[in-house]
Amino acid sequence: MRIDKTQISGVQFMFTVTCFIQSSSLLTAFLSEITKQDSWLAVLFGVVVCLPLIWLYRTLMVMFPDYNLIQILEEVYSPVVGKTIGISYAWFFITLTALNLSDMGSFSKLTLMKRTPDVVLIVTCMLVMAWAVKYGIRLITQYSALFVFVAFSILIASVLLVLNQINLQNFLPMFDLPAIKYVQGTHIISTIPFGELVTLLMITPNVKLTRRDTTKYLFGGFTLGWITVLVVISRDIAVLGNTLPIFTLPTLVTLRLVNLGEALSRVEILFAIMLIMLLFFKITFLYYVSVITVAQIMKTKSYRHLILAAGALITAYSFTLYPSPLHHAASAKEITPILWTFFEILMPLLTFVIAKLRKLPKEKEV
Amino acid sequence: MALVLISFTLIALIDLVPLIRKHLGHDIIAFLLLFILGLTIAILEVSGVEIPSIMLLLGDVLKSLGMSY
Numbered sequence: 494m495r496i497d498k499t500q501i502s503g504v505q506f507m508f509t510v511t512c513f514i515q516s517s518s519l520l521t522a523f524l525s526e527i528t529k530q531d532s533w534l535a536v537l538f539g540v541v542v543c544l545p546l547i548w549l550y551r552t553l554m555v556m557f558p559d560y561n562l563i564q565i566l567e568e569v570y571s572p573v574v575g576k577t578i579g580i581s582y583a584w585f586f587i588t589l590t591a592l593n594l595s596d597m598g599s600f601s602k603l604t605l606m607k608r609t610p611d612v613v614l615i616v617t618c619m620l621v622m623a624w625a626v627k628y629g630i631r632l633i634t635q636y637s638a639l640f641v642f643v644a645f646s647i648l649i650a651s652v653l654l655v656l657n658q659i660n661l662q663n664f665l666p667m668f669d670l671p672a673i674k675y676v677q678g679t680h681i682i683s684t685i686p687f688g689e690l691v692t693l694l695m696i697t698p699n700v701k702l703t704r705r706d707t708t709k710y711l712f713g714g715f716t717l718g719w720i721t722v723l724v725v726i727s728r729d730i731a732v733l734g735n736t737l738p739i740f741t742l743p744t745l746v747t748l749r750l751v752n753l754g755e756a757l758s759r760v761e762i763l764f765a766i767m768l769i770m771l772l773f774f775k776i777t778f779l780y781y782v783s784v785i786t787v788a789q790i791m792k793t794k795s796y797r798h799l800i801l802a803a804g805a806l807i808t809a810y811s812f813t814l815y816p817s818p819l820h821h822a823a824s825a826k827e828i829t830p831i832l833w834t835f836f837e838i839l840m841p842l843l844t845f846v847i848a849k850l851r852k853l854p855k856e857k858e859v
Numbered sequence: 860m861a862l863v864l865i866s867f868t869l870i871a872l873i874d875l876v877p878l879i880r881k882h883l884g885h886d887i888i889a890f891l892l893l894f895i896l897g898l899t900i901a902i903l904e905v906s907g908v909e910i911p912s913i914m915l916l917l918g919d920v921l922k923s924l925g926m927s928y
Contacts, residue, residue: 588913588914673928677928680928787889787892787893788889790889791885791886791888791892792885793883793885793886793889794883794885794886795886798874798875798877798878798886798890799874799886799889799890799893800874801870801873801874802870802874802893802894802897803893803897805866805867805870805893805894805897805898805901806893806894806896806897806900807897808897808901809897809900809901809904810897810900812904813900813904813910813911813912813913814912814913814914815914815915816912816915820912820915824914824918826928827918827922827927827928828914828917828918828921828922828927829914830928831921831926831927831928832917832918832921
């Protein structure tokens with residue numbers, strides 16, 4: 494049974510993947526504090542580590558083209574065990590949505606609307622997102638290509654504007670940190686944001702693609718995404734040097750340094766607009782996935798009646814996650830990568846192995 | 860508090876009432892699960908009750924198991 498019957502094209506799917514990763518440019522501070530001037534290396538290590546992981550997601554999508562993640566779990570582990578694991582995934586998706594919502598609230602308050610209370614920003618955004626979720630995945634992903642285009646344009650412009658401040662010496666010394674720091678940095682970038690692509694398994698039935706196209710669009714989107722993260726981190730290292738780990742939002746500081754006469758200063762507003770736009774997309778997607786997950790577990794007739802209740806829960810929950818941004822940052826560096834590994838790596842891998850051993854899906858379902 | 864109660868009442872009127880009219884049992888249970896959980900957290904927050912962070916609690920559990928950086 495499919496809860497949302499709308500379909501999206503391969504290209505929309507690809508840009509959804511890209512947008513999803515690009516929106517995590519805000520979170521580069523988690524990484525830069527650990528791996529400092531070698532953060533770009535951690536991104537590259539993370540990409541190498543994640544290639545088999547993305548292949549695993551692609552294989553699950555190809556093996557079960559008509560099933561979303563909850564249906565796959567029920568098929569592989571039996572309905573009761575599958576539903577139990579599904580409930581943990583519902584918590585994971587709702588928590589991811591709430592975390593990103595909280596990030597967007599704090600960021601908007603910090604950069605654009607300093608005097609507006611968090612709750613007003615968050616509730617306003619949630620209402621618009623609820624409207625988008627109501628019309629299904631097709632509407633949510635409709636503007637992904639535009640968002641990627643705008644994000645790339647702003648990124649290229651930002652690199653050109655800080656070209657006169659780039660110092661390649663800032664990348665040195667290389668490989669100077671203890672090995673555990675590279676492991677931790679790679680783990681962080683692999684789970685936040687790359688591994689979060691596990692959410693795509695919830696929209697598999699809405700993307701009708703051939704085996705070859707699934708590979709092409711999934712890896713295409715992933716490549717565009719990681720290139721963006723790599724360029725953002727490399728630009729910040731090249732401009733900020735060893736002051737990089739001090740800042741909670743290094744990109745914002747980098748762009749504040751742009752000063753090409755009076756007309757071209759304060760261009761950090763461009764980054765703020767880009768990031769809010771991308772975060773809006775990511776949260777809407779995660780919100781949709783959370784609602785679909787609950788609807789799938791409860792076997793409801795439609796997901797639309799759950800949108801507002803889920804939105805209210807996510808909004809209230811987002812205020813309870815961390816007492817302050819400092820707690821959030823500390824947790825993201827020390828705990829979250831380990832916690833997310835279960836949902837993003839271990840469970841999909843175990844599901845794939847058991848599905849292979851049980852020779853699933855059965856012939857008629859292929 | 861009043862705003863929270865008004866918002867949740869509106870949500871119930873918009874979504875729960877049609878579900879009850881159509882006798883959709885699964886949909887009503889799913890709605891109530893999300894609704895009651897959201898309402899409880901919202902009321903506790905507005906009342907100034909400190910709600911423990913589930914992420915920090917899980918972090919403490921993982922740390923006690925020696926699973927953290």
